[in-house]
Amino acid sequence: MDGPAGKPRRCAVIRGVLWLYVPFVTVTNNAVIGMALKYIEANPQERDLLRSLIVLALHGPPIVTPTTTPAHVTCRVALVSVDGRVLHTRAGGRSWKLPGGHVDGADQSLLGAALRHLAAQAEVEANGLIPASVLPVDVTPHPVDAVPTRDEPEHVHYEATFLLRAADGALEQPTSRQSSRRWVSIADVRGKLGDKLRSEAARSRV
Template sequence: MIDLPITEAHLRTTLTTYLDQHPEEKPGLAPVLNLLDSGADLTVRSEFRGHATAGAILAGPDGRILHVHHLALHKWLLPGGHLESTDDALLEAALRELTEETGIPAGAVSTLAHRPVHIDVHSIPANDAKGEPEHQHIDFRFLFRTTADVGQLQAEEVTGAAWRDADTIGDQVLRQRVTQALQPRQA
């Protein structure tokens, strides 16, 4: 099987499928569709009007959510990061970022949904060391479960990891969706 990088069509399909499920978010995500319509390549990090990233929400057996302390931003965040040319799907990119940052093997992680649980657009501050101006991340966030614990952290990007209650997730919409998805199903 030949790996093909994530395409504009994959981004568009993922975004429109998500918006079909969450039509109330269309106004906030319209700028992303406009960027795609303009021909912007949202898969490359050098597109500073906005580029896609992949995030992972990882729930442990007790329902707590894994957070990592991000070295460059000096904040506790959910695992995730930039797309790479070897990624052929956003879900795969989220899982790759999760395993790279936390050392948890991919085989110890199960996917709870093949669609994003949330798509968030947020500003990233300028980074003079990397020659990057302030820019936008379009974060496609996927929900996973594991029974494994954190392994070797990716020291270049992550300085710590902690399991926290789901109610500590800062984004209210994401917190609500994660909490709902993790509730036991009624028979």
């Protein structure tokens, strides 16, 4: 049986009744739609970028579940220091990037998912961090290549980036050898996100 987004769903027949398995998630599609609509209100020029996300969330399976195709939501953090630098992390020799990843079924919110990844990947806890908003500063769709070995088709990550500021002295050095992090100047952050971070930095200095 195929779900509305073309993804096979697990089902079983018990005593003549067809049961359809849908993963349980705390962050509902309605919550994602609400976030998207508020984000569009603040960024009306990006309406077309998020239109497909809203349609999928209205008619499809849980939009935050990592197995949902053709798209699902991921979260990350843009953590900015008091001197205007942005935290990047690296694991297993991969490229440097903002800490983030998929939403877990136990995450209470998209921001909560982003904070969980920040703690796991950079050893930075939420204490001492100041969120700019409960809404993401940026939402951008990114195409993801298929992974045949995992039976994973091509799909899209709608990456929600939350802006947080670190209070002076709030960050300690990581204790794990597996945790690698570095700070990058806001001036070196590219694309739409970089423009928004620089705009927010200029606004905070006023």
